[in-house]
Amino acid sequence: MPxxxxxxxxxxxxxxxxxxxxxxxxxxxxxxxxTKVAGDNTIITNATGCxxxxxxxxxxxxxxxxxIHIAFENAAAAASxxxxxxxxMIRKGLKDSSxxxxxxxxxxxTADIGLQALSGALERGDHFTYICYDNEAYMNTGIQxxxxxxxxxxxxxxxPGKLSPGQKTEKKNLVAIAVAHGIKYAATANVAYxxxxxxxxxxxLNTSGASFIHFLSPCTPGWxxxxxxxxxxxxxxxxxxxWPLYEVVNGEYITTVKVAKRLPVTEYLKVxxxxxxxxxxxxxxxxxxxxxxxxxxxxxxxxxxx
Amino acid sequence: xxxxLLSGNxxxxxxxxxxxxxxxxxxxxxxxxxxxxxxxxxxxxxxxxAEFIPVESEHxxxxxxxxxxxxxxxxxxxxxxxxxxxxxxxxxxxxxxxMPVVMGIADRAVxxxxxxxxxxxxxxxxxxxxxxxxxxxSAQEAYDKTIQSYRVAEDENVHLPVNLNFxxxxxxHTYEPVTTLDDExxxxxxxxxxxxxxxxxxxxxxxxxxxxxxxYFEAKYQAVKALEDSFDAIVKADKEYKKxxxxxxxxxxAYMTDDADTILVSLGSIGGSVREIVRRMRRDGAxxxxxxxxxxxxxxxxxxxxxLLKTKSVVVLEKATSPGAISGPLHMEIQAxxxxxxxxxxxxxxxxxxxxREIGPEDIRIMFNKGLKVASQKRxxxxxxxxxxxx
Numbered sequence: 001m002p003x004x005x006x007x008x009x010x011x012x013x014x015x016x017x018x019x020x021x022x023x024x025x026x027x028x029x030x031x032x033x034x035t036k037v038a039g040d041n042t043i044i045t046n047a048t049g050c051x052x053x054x055x056x057x058x059x060x061x062x063x064x065x066x067x068i069h070i071a072f073e074n075a076a077a078a079a080s081x082x083x084x085x086x087x088x089m090i091r092k093g094l095k096d097s098s099x100x101x102x103x104x105x106x107x108x109x110t111a112d113i114g115l116q117a118l119s120g121a122l123e124r125g126d127h128f129t130y131i132c133y134d135n136e137a138y139m140n141t142g143i144q145x146x147x148x149x150x151x152x153x154x155x156x157x158x159x160p161g162k163l164s165p166g167q168k169t170e171k172k173n174l175v176a177i178a179v180a181h182g183i184k185y186a187a188t189a190n191v192a193y194x195x196x197x198x199x200x201x202x203x204x205l206n207t208s209g210a211s212f213i214h215f216l217s218p219c220t221p222g223w224x225x226x227x228x229x230x231x232x233x234x235x236x237x238x239x240x241x242x243w244p245l246y247e248v249v250n251g252e253y254i255t256t257v258k259v260a261k262r263l264p265v266t267e268y269l270k271v272x273x274x275x276x277x278x279x280x281x282x283x284x285x286x287x288x289x290x291x292x293x294x295x296x297x298x299x300x301x302x303x304x305x306x
Numbered sequence: 307x308x309x310x311l312l313s314g315n316x317x318x319x320x321x322x323x324x325x326x327x328x329x330x331x332x333x334x335x336x337x338x339x340x341x342x343x344x345x346x347x348x349x350x351x352x353x354x355x356a357e358f359i360p361v362e363s364e365h366x367x368x369x370x371x372x373x374x375x376x377x378x379x380x381x382x383x384x385x386x387x388x389x390x391x392x393x394x395x396x397x398x399x400x401x402x403x404x405m406p407v408v409m410g411i412a413d414r415a416v417x418x419x420x421x422x423x424x425x426x427x428x429x430x431x432x433x434x435x436x437x438x439x440x441x442x443x444s445a446q447e448a449y450d451k452t453i454q455s456y457r458v459a460e461d462e463n464v465h466l467p468v469n470l471n472f473x474x475x476x477x478x479h480t481y482e483p484v485t486t487l488d489d490e491x492x493x494x495x496x497x498x499x500x501x502x503x504x505x506x507x508x509x510x511x512x513x514x515x516x517x518x519x520x521x522y523f524e525a526k527y528q529a530v531k532a533l534e535d536s537f538d539a540i541v542k543a544d545k546e547y548k549k550x551x552x553x554x555x556x557x558x559x560a561y562m563t564d565d566a567d568t569i570l571v572s573l574g575s576i577g578g579s580v581r582e583i584v585r586r587m588r589r590d591g592a593x594x595x596x597x598x599x600x601x602x603x604x605x606x607x608x609x610x611x612x613x614l615l616k617t618k619s620v621v622v623l624e625k626a627t628s629p630g631a632i633s634g635p636l637h638m639e640i641q642a643x644x645x646x647x648x649x650x651x652x653x654x655x656x657x658x659x660x661x662x663r664e665i666g667p668e669d670i671r672i673m674f675n676k677g678l679k680v681a682s683q684k685r686x687x688x689x690x691x692x693x694x695x696x697x
Contacts, residue, residue, distance in 0.1 A: 041507045056515035066505040069514035077366035081373030084357035088328035120362030
């Protein structure tokens with residue numbers, strides 16, 4: 001049954017309090033939601049990154065379900081190994097039930113260093129769900145650009161200067177890459193749209209073979225935003241069409257959250273310190289607005305409200 | 307028990323089938339390829355009830371094997387050369403996480419220049435990863451040692467990964483009659499165990515947590531100590547295996563060492579050739595001996611020194627280098643072992659056979675003669691020497 005409100009979400013928590021993520025961290029919200037929806041019969045494999053280091057500081061662990069971290073670039077390959085182990089052991093009568101297998105990785109661990117392992121696992125069709133919490137830079141090492149950093153954003157390795165606007169490239173389109181492997185389910189998600197996200201997680205887990213969710217994950221120190229505003233800022237990403245919410249079912253793109261009147265991208269840019277250097281530069285803002293306009297056209301978002 | 311024609315590669319595959327491995331995760335690389343081909347066949351035609359993960363790289367091959375092992379499965383992977391180097395990062399993690407992964411390594415030279423032939427540069431570059439490390443001399447031994455590897459790796463007092471080295475092409479592609487055990491005997495000797503500390507929703511554990519300075523050292527110490535302590539289990543596994551098969555290998559093969567003026571220490575398939583030259587040179591009155599190591603990690607220092615004790619010089623034949631170091635990796639260990647036990651015997655290092663350069667009978671004679679010269683002179687002029695290189 002699809003979730004209609006947050007009150008429908010399972011009460012059982014498997015991502016406990018006491019983790020060391022920053023206040024307002026999107027990854028914590030995502031981990032909590034994923035473990036709620038997935039339930040007890042789940043095994044998590046986590047790439048190196050903020051979520052991993054902050055949730056399993058020995059001897060503490062925030063995880064109430066089986067969890068493994070091996071290295072940075074191989075969460076998807078680890079998921080394949082776990083699934084294969086269960087497939088074989090169930091056939092041999094050594095295990096009796098098949099768990100959800102979920103890989104969690106940041107944008108660095110997914111779009112950059114982990115892309116090869118992810119591609120391998122998606123192409124093989126191994127039965128697991130990969131969830132990328134995309135905070136749009138290498139936040140664990142202190143805000144360095146990744147291939148998922150948006151155009152114009154300041155990071156410590158994409159600093160704006162006389163010769164540079166900040167990040168010079170547009171975000172790598174991870175969902176398109178995942179879909180190109182022929183997987184049956186892929187989606188975008190956002191922490192400001194919890195019910196939409198919960199339904200997508202459930203659909204992904206119930207998909208045979210591999211599935212992929214690309215989750216925008218606000219990072220308060222990295223985006224230079226107030227710790228209390230991360231959900232609000234994330235909502236603006238959808239309302240400006242910079243983070244359209246959609247799913248791709250058997251290759252068909254379906255918009256899941258429609259925005260009748262879009263906000264101009266400046267509403268999203270001006271609340272984040274990482275865009276401070278370009279928010280007053282019309283030619284740079286125009287480039288980012290063009291990205292939003294293109295998304296809006298593709299996903300059926302409405303016109304700009306002026 | 308039946309005798310069948312197997313190569314080094316297919317002898318491992320055959321043993322893996324008999325061991326009822328649950329998950330195989332491997333990426334093809336010359337000269338290991340025919341091993342994974344055979345395993346894929348076994349899985350495809352139902353002879354082995356396992357999952358074969360055709361991963362996209364060696365890095366993922368070992369990752370998936372590690373993760374499957376963490377989930378409680380009996381696992382196998384194999385590789386060679388560049389593939390082993392690509393696994394480098396995960397090798398350390400596998401050992402430190404104490405996963406009983408077994409891996410076959412078809413030893414091969416390391417690029418550049420790219421070269422598909424045998425030497426030991428690949429494994430020597432991984433020697434500090436924390437794995438138990440065996441070397442085989444024949445397809446028979448590769449088969450036997452594969453079975454022993456699971457018994458050792460899964461021993462509750464060990465719980466460490468094991469790699470089994472067998473020389474690329476020389477062993478991987480040479481067919482020999484291999485005497486095999488019956489399937490039931492294999493599983494009786496190396497029974498599959500239900501491990502409790504695994505990834506199972508019924509008893510959730512966190513694996514691979516962050517170890518701060520307050521905890522990292524102890525975790526590392528335990529893994530290092532486990533490798534050191536695995537020695538007894540390794541010796542016992544070999545003895546027990548001998549009882550059921552008639553074949554035991556010990557931690558090394560010492561041949562004509564008791565009265566030898568010089569002893570040549572080697573690793574891997576060259577051991578048989580060395581023993582043949584010992585026989586020939588002995589006929590001519592030269593007192594030479596051979597020590598072919600089967601176990602490289604944990605390094606059996608005391609046992610080696612006890613065997614070398616009465617000789618006048620030692621020649622360490624090595625198919626690898628440690629550029630910029632005083633000598634090759636094996637020679638350094640032998641030197642350190644002698645010194646540690648206060649034994650003063652001159653030991654020279656001969657680098658040979660790199661990138662598949664053939665080591666012929668004459669080459670081995672040259673090595674022994676260098677050793678005999680050192681024995682009579684009682685001094686070492688050149689610690690590290692090369693045989694077979696055109697310079």
